[in-house]
Amino acid sequence: xPGGSTTRDAVLVTGGAGFIGSNFILTWLQSTRSPIVNLxxxxxxxxxxxxxxxxxxxxxxxxxxxxxxxxxIAALLREHRPRAIVHFxxxxxxxxxxxxxxAFIRTNVHGTFVLLEQARLYWSSLSSAGRAAFRFLHxxxxxxxxxxxxxxxxxxxxxxxxxxxxxxxxxxxxDHLARAYYHTWGLPVLTTNCSNNYGPxxxxxKLIPLMILNALxxxxxxxxxxxKNVRDWLFVEDHxxxxxxxxxxxxxxxxxxxGGNSERANIDVVTAICDLVDEMRPCSDDASxxxxxxxxxDRPGHxxxxxxxxxxxxxxxxxTPAQPFEAGxxxxxxxxxxxxxxxxxxRTGAYxxxxxxxxxxxxxx
Ligand code: NAD
Ligand code: DAU
Numbered sequence: 001x002p003g004g005s006t007t008r009d010a011v012l013v014t015g016g017a018g019f020i021g022s023n024f025i026l027t028w029l030q031s032t033r034s035p036i037v038n039l040x041x042x043x044x045x046x047x048x049x050x051x052x053x054x055x056x057x058x059x060x061x062x063x064x065x066x067x068x069x070x071x072x073i074a075a076l077l078r079e080h081r082p083r084a085i086v087h088f089x090x091x092x093x094x095x096x097x098x099x100x101x102x103a104f105i106r107t108n109v110h111g112t113f114v115l116l117e118q119a120r121l122y123w124s125s126l127s128s129a130g131r132a133a134f135r136f137l138h139x140x141x142x143x144x145x146x147x148x149x150x151x152x153x154x155x156x157x158x159x160x161x162x163x164x165x166x167x168x169x170x171x172x173x174x175d176h177l178a179r180a181y182y183h184t185w186g187l188p189v190l191t192t193n194c195s196n197n198y199g200p201x202x203x204x205x206k207l208i209p210l211m212i213l214n215a216l217x218x219x220x221x222x223x224x225x226x227x228k229n230v231r232d233w234l235f236v237e238d239h240x241x242x243x244x245x246x247x248x249x250x251x252x253x254x255x256x257x258x259g260g261n262s263e264r265a266n267i268d269v270v271t272a273i274c275d276l277v278d279e280m281r282p283c284s285d286d287a288s289x290x291x292x293x294x295x296x297x298d299r300p301g302h303x304x305x306x307x308x309x310x311x312x313x314x315x316x317x318x319x320t321p322a323q324p325f326e327a328g329x330x331x332x333x334x335x336x337x338x339x340x341x342x343x344x345x346x347r348t349g350a351y352x353x354x355x356x357x358x359x360x361x362x363x364x365x
Contacts, residue, residue: 015089022050067111077122097167108170143168147303154307188252199236225298227267230305234260235323259308262325
């Protein structure tokens with residue numbers, strides 16, 4: 001029990017109202033009764049309703065707040081005396097980082113610094129047993145490694161950093177800060193670098209949910225460039241299981257790459273979505289949604305290929321992905337079709353403005 005008698009053995013999660021964070025909290029509380037405190041600013045990407053099922057769960061506490069607010073973080077740490085921090089909060093959309101990078105530097109770089117610094121001060125005040133047990137798990141991305149060519153080996157933990165977008169650069173900056181807090185002060189930091197997630201509760205600005213909803217509504221399906229950019233897809237619950245494994249058994253100071261062994265070209269993902277939507281909600285004239293696919297102007301600096309070598313986490317912690325891509329995609333399409341109320345609650349005026357801004361000027365190729 002870090003720090004003495006007031007601890008409830010809680011874990012402080014940041015960004016828990018977003019896509020991966022809410023899946024993490026929901027799956028955590030299905031498998032353990034260890035309390036969770038969720039600190040989230042509720043930006044456009046955060047939705048407290050994702051966790052509505054936990055409203056009366058005594059193990060769940062929601063706090064609206066900003067990771068850049070050091071006094072707030074210090075007070076939260078004093079009050080809840082967590083045994084760990086799992087840090088998801090970030091600006092996460094590459095296209096938005098190209099249009100308006102400022103928020104990415106503020107939250108991803110400065111916010112992570114504030115959290116690390118307050119964690120260090122809190123950790124220093126713990127008993128030696130509390131300090132030894134404490135963990136700061138920094139959730140990061142494979143985008144920090146840059147872009148691969150078709151025949152290149154997958155990213156491993158020692159691949160040099162080469163971030164290409166403002167988003168990737170801001171995450172790389174935060175990874176370096178996390179590393180420095182371990183190296184300089186011994187704060188027990190763990191870093192995970194994961195590939196593209198998909199699944200329930202993903203905000204429909206990202207490829208998979210955007211394409212599912214556009215296909216359903218008969219709108220065009222905007223594929224950037226030639227559609228041959230490759231991503232490695234991981235079902236979100238598999239990512240959550242990997243984070244739990246790293247939190248419990250990871251080596252402080254270490255980084256772990258997490259991936260799905262499921263490299264797919266974007267165009268193949270989009271055609272698979274068309275076929276699933278056709279199967280689950282056939283068009284009245286039996287036409288294929290594939291006819292909605294439109295190649296549009298590319299994302300500037302678009303990374304060609306990501307691939308993850310996840311052998312370290314498999315070898316050291318016994319984690320491998322459980323969900324094959326085709327089965328996970330089917331579940332995900334089903335979830336979006338079955339959750340129309342959630343979809344309409346997140347597609348606010350601000351969402352529609354973003355879609356107009358990102359796609360209106362992207363000419364069809
Ligand atoms: P998301 O955009 O869905 O959610 C981000 C959450 O952070 C939101 O709830 C938002 O309200 C909150 N937030 C933003 N700024 C904040 C601030 N200043 N203070 C407190 N809360 C704030 O993101 P996601 O897709 O769930 O990603 C979560 C984390 O995982 C991010 O750090 C991201 O870089 C990383 N990651 C994502 C993926 C992916 O495919 N989505 C893959 C690898 C790593
Ligand atoms: O690799 C991990 C990263 O995956 C995370 O760190 C990011 O937070 C997450 O957003 C994701 O980044 P991507 O840029 O890969 O995801 P996105 O869903 O935006 O795009 C996936 C691919 O699809 C990418 O090659 C761009 C392309 N795309 C995307 C959109 C939104 C399209 O072709 N059309 C689109 O409309």
